[in-house]
Amino acid sequence: MLEIKNLHARIEGEEVEILKGINLTINKGEKHAIMGPNGGGKSTLSKVIAGHPAYEVTDGEVLFNGENILEMDPEERARLGVFLAFQYPVEVPGVSNATFLRQAYNSIQKSKGGEELDPLEFDDYIREQLKVVEMDPAFLDRAVNTGFSGGEKKRNEILQMAVLQPLLSVLDETDSGLDIDALRIVADGINKLFTPEKAVLMITHYQRMLNYIEPDFVHVLVKGKIVKSGGKELALELEERGYDWILADVHTNGAVK
Amino acid sequence: MQAKETLQSLIQNHSFQLEFLSDYRNAALERFKSIKFPTNRDEEWRFLNLKDIARADFKLSTASNIQVDVTPYLLEEAIDSTLVFVNGFFRQDLSRIENLPKGACLKTFSDAGEPQYNELETHLGSLIHPKDDFFVELNSAIVDNGVLVFIPKETKFESPVHILNLVTKEAEGAVIAPRCVILADAFAKATIIEDFIGLGEFEYLNIPVAEIRMAEGAHLQHYRIQRESKKAFHINRLGTKVDQNADYQSYTIHFGAKVSRSDVRADLTGEQSNSILDGLVLINGEQESDTHTLMHHQQPNCTSHQLHKVVVDDKAHSVFNGKIWVDQIAQKTDSFQENRNILLSDNGTVDTKPQLEIFADDVRCSHGATVGQLDEEEVFYLKSRGLDELTSKELLIYGYALEVIENLEVESLKKQLSAYVSTYAHQVTEHLPA
Ligand SMILES: Nc1ncnc2c1ncn2[C@@H]1O[C@H](COP(=O)(O)OP(=O)(O)OP(=O)(O)O)[C@@H](O)[C@H]1O
Numbered sequence: 001m002l003e004i005k006n007l008h009a010r011i012e013g014e015e016v017e018i019l020k021g022i023n024l025t026i027n028k029g030e031k032h033a034i035m036g037p038n039g040g041g042k043s044t045l046s047k048v049i050a051g052h053p054a055y056e057v058t059d060g061e062v063l064f065n066g067e068n069i070l071e072m073d074p075e076e077r078a079r080l081g082v083f084l085a086f087q088y089p090v091e092v093p094g095v096s097n098a099t100f101l102r103q104a105y106n107s108i109q110k111s112k113g114g115e116e117l118d119p120l121e122f123d124d125y126i127r128e129q130l131k132v133v134e135m136d137p138a139f140l141d142r143a144v145n146t147g148f149s150g151g152e153k154k155r156n157e158i159l160q161m162a163v164l165q166p167l168l169s170v171l172d173e174t175d176s177g178l179d180i181d182a183l184r185i186v187a188d189g190i191n192k193l194f195t196p197e198k199a200v201l202m203i204t205h206y207q208r209m210l211n212y213i214e215p216d217f218v219h220v221l222v223k224g225k226i227v228k229s230g231g232k233e234l235a236l237e238l239e240e241r242g243y244d245w246i247l248a249d250v251h252t253n254g255a256v257k
Numbered sequence: 258m259q260a261k262e263t264l265q266s267l268i269q270n271h272s273f274q275l276e277f278l279s280d281y282r283n284a285a286l287e288r289f290k291s292i293k294f295p296t297n298r299d300e301e302w303r304f305l306n307l308k309d310i311a312r313a314d315f316k317l318s319t320a321s322n323i324q325v326d327v328t329p330y331l332l333e334e335a336i337d338s339t340l341v342f343v344n345g346f347f348r349q350d351l352s353r354i355e356n357l358p359k360g361a362c363l364k365t366f367s368d369a370g371e372p373q374y375n376e377l378e379t380h381l382g383s384l385i386h387p388k389d390d391f392f393v394e395l396n397s398a399i400v401d402n403g404v405l406v407f408i409p410k411e412t413k414f415e416s417p418v419h420i421l422n423l424v425t426k427e428a429e430g431a432v433i434a435p436r437c438v439i440l441a442d443a444f445a446k447a448t449i450i451e452d453f454i455g456l457g458e459f460e461y462l463n464i465p466v467a468e469i470r471m472a473e474g475a476h477l478q479h480y481r482i483q484r485e486s487k488k489a490f491h492i493n494r495l496g497t498k499v500d501q502n503a504d505y506q507s508y509t510i511h512f513g514a515k516v517s518r519s520d521v522r523a524d525l526t527g528e529q530s531n532s533i534l535d536g537l538v539l540i541n542g543e544q545e546s547d548t549h550t551l552m553h554h555q556q557p558n559c560t561s562h563q564l565h566k567v568v569v570d571d572k573a574h575s576v577f578n579g580k581i582w583v584d585q586i587a588q589k590t591d592s593f594q595e596n597r598n599i600l601l602s603d604n605g606t607v608d609t610k611p612q613l614e615i616f617a618d619d620v621r622c623s624h625g626a627t628v629g630q631l632d633e634e635e636v637f638y639l640k641s642r643g644l645d646e647l648t649s650k651e652l653l654i655y656g657y658a659l660e661v662i663e664n665l666e667v668e669s670l671k672k673q674l675s676a677y678v679s680t681y682a683h684q685v686t687e688h689l690p691a
C-alpha cells in the first residue's frame with residue numbers, strides 16, 4: 001500500500017535535512033508502529049506523507065498503491081485514502097465540527113464517485129461514527145477542536161478517521177493526552193475500523209497503545225533514519241531498555257538494519 | 258461636498274417635523290457653520306478617503322410613502338418591537354410595537370409624551386464627543402424624528418428591539434440623519450439592534466448618531482449592523498456611559514457602504530462595570546472601512562474587551578484606531594484589545610493603531626494587532642481532510658467571521674448575517690490563486 005524509498009526532506013528553504021533516507025514498506029492488512037526519541041523526525045515523516053507544504057522533499061519517493069503521491073496536494077492524497085491524525089490537531093474557530101466533517105466526507109465521496117450526503121443524512125451517518133469513539137454528540141455543534149481538551153482533540157481525530165474511512169491511517173501520538181479509559185475506547189475504535197484492506201501507521205512513545213493495537217512491525221526512527229525494525233517484541237524491549245543501546249549501535253556501526 | 262453655504266441654506270429652508278427640536282437644531286447649525294469638512298490632514302481622519310464624499314452634492318432626505326417590502330429584514334424575535342424608518346422617516350405602517358413592559362418606552366421622538374420630552378432634551382447630545390465633529394453637528398442640525406428607548410428600573414425587555422433603517426432609491430443623493438437615545442435605568446435589561454440597510458446600489462450619506470446611558474447594574478446588548486448600499490457613505494457615532502456594575506456589550510458589523518466610518522466611545526463611569534466593543538468588518542472591491550474607538554476607564558475594577566476582526570480583499574482598505582484610556586483612579590482595570598486583520602490581496606490595505614494610555618499603576622491591559630493571511634496550518638489541516646484549497650480557505654474565512662456573529666443572541670439575525678458571511682467568503686475565495 002505504502003512504499004517509502006530513500007526519502008529525504010527538509011524544511012522549505014533550509015539546509016539541514018530532517019529526514020535522511022527513510023525506507024519503509026507497509027502492506028494492506030498491516031499495522032506498523034514507529035517509535036524513537038523526540039525530534040527524530042516522526043511527525044515530519046507523517047506530514048510529508050500527508051503533503052504538508054512546509055516540507056520540501058529533496059530525494060526519494062513515496063508510493064501509495066503504486067502511485068507517486070509526492071507531487072499531489074494534500075486533498076488529493078486524502079481522497080486516495082491517506083489520513084493523518086495530527087499530533088497537535090488544529091483549532092478551526094467558527095466552523096462547526098458537523099459542517100466540517102460533512103464537507104470533508106462529501107468531497108472525498110465526490111472524488112470517488114460515491115454518494116454525497118445532505119445534512120440530515122449525514123447526521124444519521126455521523127451518529128453511528130460517534131459510537132465508534134464513544135463521543136458525545138454535543139461535540140458536533142462545537143467549532144472544530146476549539147477549546148477542546150487535549151484528549152478530546154485526539155478523540156476528534158479518530159472520529160474524523162471513522163467518518164472518512166481512509167485506507168492508510170497515520171496516527172501521530174494519538175495516545176498522548178488520552179486518559180486511561182479514553183485510550184482504551186479510542187484504541188478499540190481504531191481496531192474496529194481496521195480491515196484487511198487497510199493499514200495503520202502508529203507513531204507512539206509508549207507500549208500501552210500497542211497493548212491495545214498490536215503492531216506487526218515496529219520501527220525505530222532516530223535522527224531522520226529508521227535505524228532498527230522488528231516485531232512487536234521490539235517495542236517491549238524499548239520500553240525496558242530505552243533507546244541508548246540502539247543509539248550506541250548507530251554511533252559505532254552507522255545505520256543498522 | 259457642495260459649498261457648505263448651499264447645504265446650510267438647504268437646511269435653513271427645510272421644513273422639519275418636530276418643532277420642539279428647532280432650538281437644538283439651530284444651535285447645532287450655528288456650530289456647523291464654523292466647522293470645516295475634514296481632510297486627511299486632520300489626525301482623526303488621516304487614513305480614510307473622504308474625497309468621494311467631498312465631491313458629492315447632497316440634498317436633504319424627504320418623506321414619502323413609497324411601498325417597501327420589509328419582510329426579508331424582519332427578525333422574528335423582534336416582531337412586536339420593530340421600528341422601521343425609510344430614508345430617515347418613521348413608518349408607522351411598517352412598524353409594530355406591542356406588549357412592552359409597564360413604564361417602558363420605545364417610541365419615536367414625536368410620539369414620546371411630555372415627561373420623555375424633557376428626558377430627551379437633557380440627553381440629546383450629552384454623550385457624544387467631540388461635539389465639534391462635522392458629521393455629528395450635521396446630524397444635530399437636521400435631527401428630526403429619532404428613537405427614544407427607555408427601559409425602566411429592574412425591567413427586562415423580553416424581545417429584542419429592532420430599529421430598521423432602510424434606504425431606498427428615492428433617497429439617492431440624500432443625507433440621512435438617524436438619531437437614537439437609549440436610557441437604561443438601574444438593573445434594566447435589553448437587546449437593541451440598529452440595522453442599516455440600503456435597498457439597491459446608489460449613493461447617499463447616512464450619518465447616524467446614538468447615545469446610550471446605562472444606570473447601575475443595567476445590562477445591554479447592542480448590535481449595530483451596517484449593510485448599506487455598496488455605493489453609500491456611512492458615518493456613525495456612538496457614545497455610551499456605563500455606570501456602576503452595568504454591562505454594555507456592543508457588536509458592530511460592517512459589511513456595506515463604499516466608505517464607512519464608525520466612532521465608538523464607551524465611558525466606564527462606575528466601578529465594576531464591563532464593556533465589550535467587538536467588531537467585524539468584511540470588505541472587498543474598493544470599500545473603505547474605518548473604526549475609531551475609545552474605551553475610557555474612569556473608575557476602578559472595571560473590565561473591558563475588544564476584539565475587532567477584519568477581512569480585506571481586492572483594493573479595499575481598513576482602518577482601526579482603538580484607544581484604551583485608563584485614568585489614574587481606575588486601579589484594577591482589566592482590559593483586552595485586539596485587532597486581527599486578514600489581508601487576502603496584494604492591493605488591499607490595512608492601517609491599524611491600537612493605543613494604550615494608562616495612568617493607573619495596578620492594571621492588567623493587553624493590546625495588539627495582527628495583519629496576515631490565512632493560517633497555513635489551518636489550511637493544511639482542512640486540506641488533509643479532503644477539502645480543496647479554495648473550499649478550505651472559504652471555510653476558514655467563514656469561521657473567522659462567524660466567531661463574532663456567534664456572540665449575537667438573536668437567532669434570526671445570526672442567520673441573516675451568516676448567510677451574508679457565507680456569500681462573502683465564497684466571493685473572496687473564488688479568485689484566489691488555487
Ligand atoms: N516546521 C518546522 N520548523 C522548524 N523546525 C522543524 C519543523 N518541523 C520539524 N522541525 C524540526 O525537525 C526535527 C524533527 O521534528 P519532528 O516533529 O518530526 O520530531 P518527532 O520525532 O515527531 O518528535 P516528538 O517525538 O517530540 O514528537 C526537530 O528538531 C524539529 O524541531
Ligand SMILES: [Mg+2]
Nearest residue numbers: 042043044087
Ligand atoms: Mg512528533
